Amino acid sequence: MKLRLLLFLFTACVIKAQVSTAQQFSISGLVKDEKGKAIALATVSVYKTVDSVLLTATATDDKGRFSVNLNAGVYYLAVTFLSFQEKKISNVTVDKNINLGTIVLQETVKQMSEIVVTSDKKMMELKLDKRIYNVSQDVSNIGANASEILANIPSVTVDPDGNVSLRGSEGVRILIDGKPSALTGLRSTDALRNLQGAMIERIEVITNPSSRYDAAGETGIINIILKKNKTRGFNGNFTGTVGYPSNFSGAYSINYRTQKMNLFSSFGSNYRQNPGNGSSTQKFSSADTSFMYNQTQNRTRRDFSLNFMAGIDYYISSNATFTGSFLIDGGRENNLNKLLYEDFNSIGSLTGSSERIDDETATERDTELSLNLTKKFPGEKEREWTTDFKWTNSGEKESSDYSQTFSDGTKPLSQRSGNPAYEDNLLLQTDYIHGFGKDGKFETGLKGTIRRITNEFLVEEQDVTGNWITLPAFDNNMEFTEQVYAVYGLLGNKIKDFSYQFGLRGELTIMRTGLIKTNEINDRRYANLFPSASISYAIDEKNTLQLSYSYRINRPNFRNLTPFADFSDDRVYFVGNPNLNPEFTHSMEAGHLLEWSSGSLLSGVYYRYKTGVVERIRTIDTVTGISNIIPVNLATQKELGIEMTFAVTAASWWKINSTVNFFRAVANGKYENTELNSETVSWTNRTTSRMTFFKDLDFQASVNYQSPRITTQGKTLAIYSIDLGLVKDVFKGKGTLTFNVRDLMNSRRRRTVVDIPGYYSNSDFLWRPRQMTLTLNFRINQQKIQRDDDDDNNNIDG
Structure with missing residues (x-):
């Protein structure tokens, strides 16, 4: 009986210690701009001070407020949002609930009425696993269609019939926004000619894809990214x-x-x-x-x-x-x-x-519905x-x-043909x-x-x-x-x-x-x-x-x-x-x-x-x-x-x-x-x-x-x-x-x-x-x- 009591007390102590160790505290605050206006959807990232490892991140609500739960320790925070300068808050010791109050972000660049701010992407960004071509930076692509733009991509060739080759081979997979699309399906050569270059943000060329990607495409993948801005x-x-x-x-x-x-x-x-x-x-x-x-x-x-x-x-x-x-x-x-x-x-x-x-007369039409759910x-x-x-x-x-x-x-010879196709x-x-x-x-x-x-x-x-x-x-x-x-x-x-x-x-x-x-x-x-x-x-x-x-x-x-x-x-x-x-x-x-x-x-x-x-x-x-x-x-x-x-x-x-x-x-x-x-x-x-x-x-x-x-x-x-x-x-x-x-x-x-x-x-x-x-x-x-x-x-x- 005493042995059982001792085991019970020991187990209770262990559980209490574990609960105590796992106890979390909150860090909260309010993010505003210099004019006192709350900033919604600002990113608040929390790092461990000892090794700068990112631990968690959250976003402010519509009133600029945020709150994160953490174990006891020493951290630093980084607050970022679009065109504002990053705000760092160092040496935040967490051993209780902490309210950081109001955090003010300053704009990176202030625009005067006669000043236009521009930023210049590289025409070509090189990475070991892929090459990224910001097609709007290439002057010859302006006013062109997708087929003509691909013909301007290094290592890519497009023949007069619209067939696309990469490194001399036609075994290349073409995707739109990372997925197969109606724009490259039944009649890919014609569809690429119909896709206006003004709708394209960039093109990615992946010559040796990993197992994450479809195995189709013997010489690699060409991924066409369409424009979709997210500026407020x-x-x-x-x-x-x-x-x-x-x-x-x-x-x-x-x-x-x-x-x-x-x-x-x-x-x-x-x-x-x-x-x-x-x-x-x-x-x-x-x-x-x-x-x-x-x-x-x-x-x-x-x-x-x-x-x-x-x-x-x-x-x-x-x-x-x-x-x-x-x-x-x-x-x-x-x-x-x-x-x-x-x-x-x-x-x-x-x-x-x-x-x-x-x-010859031809009519074409494509319809596409896409749904995505992302959970972090x-x-x-x-x-x-x-x-x-x-x-x-x-x-x-x-x-x-x-x-x-x-x-x-x-x-004289007269002939006619019909060739409807559906997918x-x-x-x-x-x-x-x-x-x-x-x-x-x-x-x-x-x-x-x-x-x-x-x-x-x-x-x-x-x-x-x-x-x-x-x-x-x-x-x-x-x-x-x-x-x-x-x-x-x-x-x-x-x-x-x-x-x-x-x-x-x-x-x-x-x-x-x-x-x-x-x-x-x-x-x-x-x-x-x-x-x-x-x-x-x-x-x-x-x-x-x-x-x-x-x-x-x-x-x-x-x-x-x-x-x-x-x-x-x-x-x-x-x-x-x-x-x-x-x-x-x-x-x-x-x-x-x-x-x-x-x-x-x-x-x-x-x-x-x-x-x-x-x-x-x-x-x-x-x-x-x-x-x-x-x-x-x-x-x-x-x-x-x-x-x-x-x-x-x-x-x-x-x-x-x-x-x-x-x-x-x-x-x-x-x-x-x-x-x-x-x-x-x-x-x-x-x-x-x-x-x-x-x-x-x-x-x-x-x-x-x-x-x-x-x-x-x-x-x-x-x-x-x-x-x-x-x-x-x-x-x-x-x-x-x-x-x-x-x-x-x-x-x-x-x-x-x-x-x-x-x-x-x-x-x-x-x-x-x-x-x-x-x-x-x-x-x-x-x-x-x-x-x-x-x-x-x-x-x-x-």
């Missing part, structure tokens, strides 16, 4: 552009923030008329025949597009935020394409000619939980009328971050996406009686579904000057491609593990080294799976392949970042080993001269490259940025018992020089170059261009006027050569001639370059 009160940014050839666009980005919510909206509209032209020569030879034909092409593309987005950030509390947004995007295109064929016999004599006209945990370092939901619905209707006339008196996409994910120790962090998350696309295709031909007859080879309905379920874990920490991060991501893919009318069903299911690792070492404040590895996948996209042909050119058909398998890539990269007061240099070596590489193979019918271009899993490929990005302020009025990428690629493959191998050494470069004269007049010149590349069936020739821009501030700094000339020498042409047994061709195509634009940007209650107050909602998904 009302502010806005309005842009208008006129140009030649016909180019008229307008856009705005506005927001209104109160204590409990932030309302934001953006809009962009554009009308363009772009002429294009090209020519090609095709030669055919076999044991018993040879012939050739020349083709000249003239194209006029007219398109009208608009994007509208609106949303709200609702601050449930100082540690919880709900964000909802709605986006609608639409457009109409009319493309008139004229093809002239001239046929020659084996001795070069003209045997006949014909002209084919394709009059006060008093716990870097602990955060987020949940995201996104639904998108897209549709595209294409129809074409074809007419063809012949010089030999053959009856539904559902995304749900949740992520959790938990910090530990001084610099440790663990992350985990779940994600599921369900995607369904339907595509009908029909080509009809008019017979001698005037009736429309269906062409059986071009009549089918395709249904494509893709489900991807993912889970990941990521662990990182820092030990002195070493930092490490290891992760593992698992993804299950369930895919079905079905041709309904012919009952051809292709089911695919595969589960994969994608590890990642990153180690960095800070040699000193100016030098950092990093080594990283990731394993990635590039799933075949819808356009490469659909078997229907582009019927515009009846001698060259671009068709898909429903039997495509995904590509897989092992990617390794070693980098060195050197920073000094006037510049930085990021240099790196990368190696990629790819299996199941998809290439577009041309097959030839030497009797009819018809070519089929089809994507196939052709080869394995090894790539070794060196990339250097250099940014320097040569003088107070002169800034230079340059990126050069050298790489060697070796591909080995076989198609229909034919060895198709290639070895190429290629390089790309973009150099920009920006000079400021008379304090507010900026001149910029940019040079882009892409060297020739050897392919498995031929080569692509060099592409180069020069862009010029002139910028002048107007309206006492509230406006900016920009004049741009893109592709000064009309040299941004796609030139290709195909040389295989029995067939030779060379082609030269100019998608868009030299462009001149004049753009006016006007700001209300904004600085010239507005810095983000909070980027939490722009993090890339896991």
Whole structure:
């Protein structure tokens, strides 16, 4: 009995001691400005005095009040808010409840009526895990669309058809605000042309992503961040552009923030008329025949597009935020394409000619709903939980009328086609971050996406009686579904000057491609593990080294799976392949970042080993001269490259940025018992020089170059261009006027050569001639370059 009593008393004492040790006290106060006005949503951060570790943070309420609970100890506080100077309160000893009274913040800069305050971001910010391009700082981007802006990003190339490549590979993942979006879904190339550059804040390029990110994208991720300001009160940014050839666009980005919510909206509209032209020569030879034909092409593309987005950030509390947004995007295109064929016999004599006209009309629309809930945990370092939901619905209707006339008196040919496609996409994910120790962090998350696309295709031909007859080879309905379920874990920490991060991501893919009318069903299911690792070492404040590895996948996209042909050119058909398998890539990269007061240099070596590489193979019918271009899993490929990005302020009025990428690629493959191998050494470069004269007049010149590349069936020739821009501030700094000339020498042409047994061709195509634009940007209650107050909602998904 006595023993039990002693045990009870001992336990009670221990519990009392633990309760006493865990007892907390409060620190409270009131934050005001110099005029005595309460400051809401000011950040109050609490640090341990002994080691300066951030312990907790909170925000003031609508009356400027705050309160935090702490264990006994010695702390210091830092109070910050937007354009006010940071206020530090040192040596706060907590052994009871403490009221700090009124804390007064002073403004960083006081504006006089005739003074305009501007802040200048770097055009390019270099980090070991990504590069950030503040596109509004690049003069050649003003008045451009997203596709044209991406073409100006170092290491990124955009071909005349709008296909985006990173470091020479099209296996790149494009995201909007860190998530898949309707703006890059069903018709990503057209959608990027419709997205106005005035709506874009910055672009992030991640060449070797960790397991936090989707495994899709063999060469990395391009993340387009749209403008969404969070400055209190009302502010806005309005842009208008006129140009030649016909180019008229307008856009705005506005927001209104109160204590409990932030309302934001953006809009962009554009009308363009772009002429294009090209020519090609095709030669055919076999044991018993040879012939050739020349083709000249003239194209006029007219398109009208608009994007509208609106949303709200609702601050449930100082540690919880709900964000909802709605986006609608639409457009109409009319493309008139004229093809002239001239046929020659084996001795070069003209045997006949014909002209084919394709009059295409297309309408597009996208709808997107996004919801996000972010919860932070006060008093716990870097602990955060987020949940995201996104639904998108897209549709595209294409129809074409074809007419063809012949010089030999053959009856004119009339054809027509219809090609409607619709997509539904559902995304749900949740992520959790938990910090530990001084610099440790663990992350985990779940994600599921369900995607369904339907595509009908029909080509009809008019017979001698005037009736429309269906062409059986071009009549089918395709249904494509893709489900991807993912889970990941990521662990990182820092030990002195070493930092490490290891992760593992698992993804299950369930895919079905079905041709309904012919009952051809292709089911695919595969589960994969994608590890990642990153180690960095800070040699000193100016030098950092990093080594990283990731394993990635590039799933075949819808356009490469659909078997229907582009019927515009009846001698060259671009068709898909429903039997495509995904590509897989092992990617390794070693980098060195050197920073000094006037510049930085990021240099790196990368190696990629790819299996199941998809290439577009041309097959030839030497009797009819018809070519089929089809994507196939052709080869394995090894790539070794060196990339250097250099940014320097040569003088107070002169800034230079340059990126050069050298790489060697070796591909080995076989198609229909034919060895198709290639070895190429290629390089790309973009150099920009920006000079400021008379304090507010900026001149910029940019040079882009892409060297020739050897392919498995031929080569692509060099592409180069020069862009010029002139910028002048107007309206006492509230406006900016920009004049741009893109592709000064009309040299941004796609030139290709195909040389295989029995067939030779060379082609030269100019998608868009030299462009001149004049753009006016006007700001209300904004600085010239507005810095983000909070980027939490722009993090890339896991």
